[in-house]
Amino acid sequence: EVQLVESGGGLVQPGGSLRLSCAASGFTFNRYGMTWVRQAPGKGLEWVSAISDSGTATYYPDSVQGRFTISRDNSKNTLYLQMTSLRADDTAIYYCAKDLGPRISPWSFDLWGRGTLVTVSS
């Protein structure tokens, strides 16, 4: 089955750290760019980070640059998001997603996980 399954979310104190994982199955993981997108409660979608198929290129918005690190292990078909210096406004559901690939439409996302909830609170 083609799917993405996130894990690692939970309750963390402000200033703390958390690592999210996204396990991929059913497709050739190392051929696709991957991304993390978050959604604060009752709010819209916010792009958080992206990584190329090989892992050599990474991208971040200013809101998380220097605090979040995206990585991937293509041997384990797994995507990661290391989050540090967490703040209350990082509270959200975090989704991982796969892009359509370089031959079709890189950075358009056709497969999404169900998300994992991160709550930053004391």
Added chain:
Amino acid sequence: EIVLTQSPATLSLSPGQRATLSCRASQSVSSYLAWYQQKPGQAPRLLIYDASNRATGIPARFSGSGSGTDFILTISSLEPEDFAVYYCQQRRNWPLTFGQGTRLEIK
């Protein structure tokens, strides 16, 4: 950063009616725009990529048009399952950005 502005914020229509949703970019994104549908408690679902290409498995009643700064998502005849929130997303420049969403509700 490219800002995407969606309108209207909320659209109230009945099943069978035609829905027209707009997404305007603060600068040209060429045709590098996607549309997603999100239902409560679910992940987003890709509908349209590169302005006018339907994603795999998306019904023909969904269509996208536009280029440059102005884009339209049209649902030709609304089905009950189409009532949801719709987002546009550009991939022309980093950072990737999403619009704020249009809620399509049953009238």
